[in-house]
Amino acid sequence: MNCNDVNRFLDQASSSSPTPASVQGHIATCAACQKLVTAFQNAATPAAPASIALPEGLLDDLKPVRRLPSSPMRVAIWLGAAAVVTALGVALWGLRGWQALTGLELLFAAGSVVVLLFSAGYGLAVQMVPGAKRRFPFFAVECAAFLVFVATVAVAFHRSYSFPLAPADRGCFINGLITSGIAALFVLPRMRRGVWLDRGAVAINVGALVSAICLLVFVLYCPVINFRHVFVAHLGAVAVVMLVSGMVAFAWREQ
């Protein structure tokens, strides 16, 4: 038993929990640990703080509230919005992109976008409840999924075309902005019931969700398998979305 073991004991112990014999043995020989444990045992003693009056009229008009849904249902709220926008995109522009990709390209390109979509949806579901349990670091997963998508495009999207790509670039860029706008229209009203504490992070995550929806629609409809086109048109539209969400994050946070 050493001081690190006492640290591990202190992680678990409340002031009223009994001290195990092994810890007691170390404390008897280590003055620093002895003082620390004693200080913590006295910590829970109420400090007799002044009583604070409730904000005036706070409980005057108390009404029953409808609780937020469970965690899986909250994720479904965001994925539902994504499904509706993707269905709209497919109805408008078809599935030629999906048909043009090989199995491996589909696995990495579409797979990474779906992971990005799920983690952004999960992130928003967690962020809408204060103190909600985070089962995985969704921001890190979002970044990793986006990097996998970019790497897949850089490595595998090398087909050349006999026609000029500039009109296709313009068309996809504008379609990307339209898709993002429609996605925002579906996503933003769903934010009404959440309790958004870290508003900057929330705005970035909304941007990530909208970007993921936009990328999914691109993967499904755009048949141009060329990295320059994807970087300029598809990721250009996503860059605009992320720039806007970054600006909203800054403004909302400083409010």
Add this chain to the structure above:
Amino acid sequence: MSELPIERSSEGQLKAGDPNLERLMAGYQQADRASAELLMESLSPMLTRFFMSTTDGRQNCADLVQETLLRIHRARHSYRAPDPVLPWVFAIARHVRVDQFRKRRRTEMHEQAVEPEVLARQETASVSGGENLPDFDSLVSALPESQKQVVTMLKVFGMSVEEVARATSSSVGSVKQKAHRAYDRLREILQNPGSPEKVARR
């Protein structure tokens, strides 16, 4: 409205892990005024203690507690039973403090400092003097803000590491790391009681 039978501990305080907090919160969501009042009454001392343990929260503690109670009221639909109440409450309290800090920083940017040396001296006296502070609070006052929050939640409110991780939106590993660094630093301070600032700077 159904009345909830609430049991209180011998000291009259409700603590982390106390099922009463969850029951009171459920009653509050169902518009039971007695539950709401009792919950607020139980949370006020905890929130006061929490804000008193932060350097910038001490000066306007009452305002911060009131603002937190107001936000708890507005956000009460987002609590889900049987989850523990305290991580939910302290997640809100932490952000009230952060928002207050940002607001004050913005205000201070537009204000001209009046006799900064005198104000700085008063500030130092109120922070390090600590005559009115309980022992534990003056002990942890030498810790960085994030470590202070973790140790206060663990040791004053009796929250588990998992609950602290939820309240601070971080991982269990990160909470343990902060707590262990805080324990090590507190050991040094307790060994050298004369110079906590010197130890804290290390």
